[in-house]
Amino acid sequence: MAELWDGLREAIRLILSGDSYLRDVAFRTIVVSGSATLFAMAAGVPLGYWLARGRFRGRTLLLSAVNTGMGMPPVVVGLVVWLMLVRSGPLGGLDLIYTQRAMVIAQFIIAVPLVVGFTAAAMQALPEHLPDLLAVLGAGRLRTLWLLSREANLGLLAAIMAGFGAVVSEVGASMTVGGNIQGSTRVLTTAIVTETSRGQNDRAIGLGIVLLAMAFAVNLVLTLVQQRRLR
Amino acid sequence: MEVRFQDVRFLRGARCILEVPSLKFAQGRVTALLGPNGAGKSTILRLIAALERPTAGTVWLDGASASPARPTRAKVAFAFQDAVFITGTVRSNLDLALRLRDLPGEERATRIAAVAEACGIAPLLDRNAHGLSGGESQRANLARALCLQAPLTLLDEPLAGLDGPARQQLLRELPSLLRTFAATTILVTHDRDEALRLADDLVVLIEGRVRAAGVKRDVFRSPPDAETAEFLGYSVVSSLEDGLAIAPGALRIGEGDVTFDLTVEAVADLGARRELSGWIAGTRVALPLDDGAAVPGVGSVMLVSAPRTAVVRW
Numbered sequence: 201m202a203e204l205w206d207g208l209r210e211a212i213r214l215i216l217s218g219d220s221y222l223r224d225v226a227f228r229t230i231v232v233s234g235s236a237t238l239f240a241m242a243a244g245v246p247l248g249y250w251l252a253r254g255r256f257r258g259r260t261l262l263l264s265a266v267n268t269g270m271g272m273p274p275v276v277v278g279l280v281v282w283l284m285l286v287r288s289g290p291l292g293g294l295d296l297i298y299t300q301r302a303m304v305i306a307q308f309i310i311a312v313p314l315v316v317g318f319t320a321a322a323m324q325a326l327p328e329h330l331p332d333l334l335a336v337l338g339a340g341r342l343r344t345l346w347l348l349s350r351e352a353n354l355g356l357l358a359a360i361m362a363g364f365g366a367v368v369s370e371v372g373a374s375m376t377v378g379g380n381i382q383g384s385t386r387v388l389t390t391a392i393v394t395e396t397s398r399g400q401n402d403r404a405i406g407l408g409i410v411l412l413a414m415a416f417a418v419n420l421v422l423t424l425v426q427q428r429r430l431r
Numbered sequence: 432m433e434v435r436f437q438d439v440r441f442l443r444g445a446r447c448i449l450e451v452p453s454l455k456f457a458q459g460r461v462t463a464l465l466g467p468n469g470a471g472k473s474t475i476l477r478l479i480a481a482l483e484r485p486t487a488g489t490v491w492l493d494g495a496s497a498s499p500a501r502p503t504r505a506k507v508a509f510a511f512q513d514a515v516f517i518t519g520t521v522r523s524n525l526d527l528a529l530r531l532r533d534l535p536g537e538e539r540a541t542r543i544a545a546v547a548e549a550c551g552i553a554p555l556l557d558r559n560a561h562g563l564s565g566g567e568s569q570r571a572n573l574a575r576a577l578c579l580q581a582p583l584t585l586l587d588e589p590l591a592g593l594d595g596p597a598r599q600q601l602l603r604e605l606p607s608l609l610r611t612f613a614a615t616t617i618l619v620t621h622d623r624d625e626a627l628r629l630a631d632d633l634v635v636l637i638e639g640r641v642r643a644a645g646v647k648r649d650v651f652r653s654p655p656d657a658e659t660a661e662f663l664g665y666s667v668v669s670s671l672e673d674g675l676a677i678a679p680g681a682l683r684i685g686e687g688d689v690t691f692d693l694t695v696e697a698v699a700d701l702g703a704r705r706e707l708s709g710w711i712a713g714t715r716v717a718l719p720l721d722d723g724a725a726v727p728g729v730g731s732v733m734l735v736s737a738p739r740t741a742v743v744r745w
Contacts, residue, residue: 327515336480336509337531337579338501347527351517 207405211413214406226410229387232300233368236307240315240363245356247312248319249345253331263320269313274306275372281306282376298379303387306373311363318362322355323348357426361419368415388414432493432506432582432615433458434479439488441474441639449474449639451488456632461609461616463630463647465623467662471639472619473512476585479617480509492583505532508581508613512588514572516560521552521571524560528575546578549608566597573601577612584613588620605629623664627651635659652678654743665743668714678741682718687736695727711735 214222251263283289285297285305296302326348334344349356371389378385380394388411395404434456441449449471456462464472477483478490481497481504490497497503516524522543529539547553552570555563563571573589589605590598606629609616620626626633626647633650635643642659643650654660657667657674665676668691682691684707693709698720705720707727718735720726727733 327513329511329513330515330517332477332480332482333509333511333515334531335482335499336504336507337528338504338533339531340501343531347517 203401204405206402208409210402210406211409214403214410222407222410224383225386225388225391225407226414228300228385229368229389229411229414232303232374232387233307233364236304236311236367237315237360237364239304239308240311241356241360243308244312244315244359244363245319245349246345248316248359249323249348251316252320252323266313266316266320270317272310272313273372274310274366274370274374275376277309278306278373278376281309281373285377297377298381298385300378300385302377303374303385306377307367307370310370310373311367314362314366315359318355318359319352322352322359325355326351354426357422361422364418365415368411368418433491434583434615434617435491436475436478437489437491439478439485439490441471441478441483442486447639449478451475451641454634454641454644456615456617456634458615460631461606461613461618461629462632462634463626464617464619464634464636465621465626465662466636467621469638470621470636472621472636473587474639475636476509476587476617476619479583480504480507480585506582507585508576508579508583509585510572510576510587510589512591512619514563514568516568516571519560520557521547521560521563521574522556524571525556525575525578528579532579542578542580546574546612549611550574550577551604565592566594566601569593570601573608577608580612582614584609584616586616586618589618590620590622590625602628623662635662637662652740652743656745660743666711666714666716668712673744675742675744677716677737678743681737681741682716682735683737684718684720684724684733684735686734688739689742690734690736692732693735695729695731695733697729698726 251259251266281302282297284291285294285302286292287297296305330351331344331348334347339347369389371393374380374385374387375390375393378387378390380386380390386394388407392404392407392411395401395407436451436454438453439449439451440447464475466472474483478485479492479497481499492503492506495503517527525543525546526539529542534542543556544553547556550570550573552567552574555567555571560571569589569592573586576584576586590601593601602625609629618629630647632645633643633647634641635650637658643655651663654663654665654676657669657676660676661667664679666679666682667674667676691711693711693716695707696709696715699706699708705722706717707720708715708717710716
């Protein structure tokens with residue numbers, strides 16, 4: 201219990217002192233996980249719409265695969281991405297391994313099923329004839345997707361929260377494909393692992409509290425937007 | 432706008448939903464697609480609006496095949512059976528429809544004001560569209576389709592979900608609304624009374640096939656088969672030597688052009704009038720019983736008749 205209090209004190213000290221290490225790691229965490237979530241939204245929303253509204257053979261199978269993917273272990277994703285990007289791997293020539301871009305790719309793969317699944321559920325909850333109505337009125341595909349996304353905004357905000365929450369808190373994939381290189385690929389979760397392994401438990405707990413506070417702040421903003429729209 | 436179906440087939444999986452070798456919806460007329468649930472009526476509207484593609488054949492809209500292309504869609508207005516709205520006011524929903532048709536702001540405002548007045552939704556314009564009652568929703572749904580003033584207006588069960596008085600009122604108002612805002616109209620209904628009141632032409636569709644099509648009066652007076660006649664409200668007496676059907680409301684007590692023996696089943700007092708029900712050769716029929724007439728005994732046989740023009744034989 202004493203370690204927890206020490207951790208809390210350390211977190212407050214790190215934040216108030218404007219610790220450059222914390223600033224650097226926290227900023228990188230936001231950039232990497234934020235980018236992965238944004239890319240996942242860009243790919244996942246249209247895919248979710250397609251899965252929700254499309255009429256094609258194998259749709260249910262695909263939806264089941266997406267739902268399974270929502271629980272995909274990050275470390276497995278990290279391993280697969282590592283095997284692809286490592287120098288001897290099929291995409292080794294891209295020279296992405298142990299870079300932030302590799303971490304974004306891995307986190308993108310973790311977030312996409314969540315965004316697709318949440319989007320599909322949100323789109324399926326919309327009135328059945330709404331896409332038809334927009335089509336007859338002359339809305340093109342992009343405009344239809346935009347208007348439907350606005351209608352399903354509560355579900356889509358939940359998709360962002362789930363996607364961001366999953367990637368900002370994962371450690372396995374980031375560690376495997378990023379390598380936890382200080383000043384380059386170290387993010388809050390991998391920094392926590394490093395501090396714990398060094399026996400710096402109070403610092404690890406401090407970073408953990410910062411991570412939690414950051415995730416809470418992002419989700420608070422999204423929840424406020426979501427609930428305002430609900431009213 | 433003239434709409435023509437040419438050798439159209441529509442399959443869902445292996446199941447044939449619609450088979451229409453030839454069908455024409457005349458320009459400037461109101462045509463009712465009449466048929467029981469599952470007959471393929473809404474599918475016809477969806478094919479015209481290019482929301483579905485025919486498995487075979489072509490749907491022609493004024494000589495151009497129906498397609499999702501913007502110029503073709505711009506000629507069509509569609510009021511779906513379920514009144515669906517985007518989040519916002521009734522006005523913003525109507526405005527979106529007109530914006531998607533690239534109409535300038537001033538024109539949009541003028542059209543919204545005109546259609547809202549005509550459809551009786553002017554006081555609802557600034558209300559949340561998702562908070563409307565069933566009747567208000569249907570009116571707003573109709574107004575959204577009519578404000579487009581499209582060459583072709585498609586209405587899928589425009590009176591669905593409306594209760595008695597609201598339905599009757601809209602039924603009275605619809606013909607004048609269609610005259611003002613719609614050019615050619617095709618409406619789907621499963622209600623014979625609705626079809627006969629609203630339409631110039633009738634198309635009877637049963638199990639995906641057109642059984643009768645033409646001017647309302649002709650279709651109603653000469654149903655081609657027992658099933659169509661039954662759907663049009665005829666009493667079909669199929670157990671007689673020749674199949675025959677008696678038009679709704681045509682039977683009277685006593686001698687006439689075509690006479691039948693009626694076995695009395697019951698007399699119902701409906702308040703304003705009395706109704707005699709019974710059986711003609713195994714077919715149940717009902718006819719009005721005059722106020723002064725004696726009440727016949729249950730099981731007794733009496734003579735009833737119908738004018739020759741109200742009896743169809745095959």
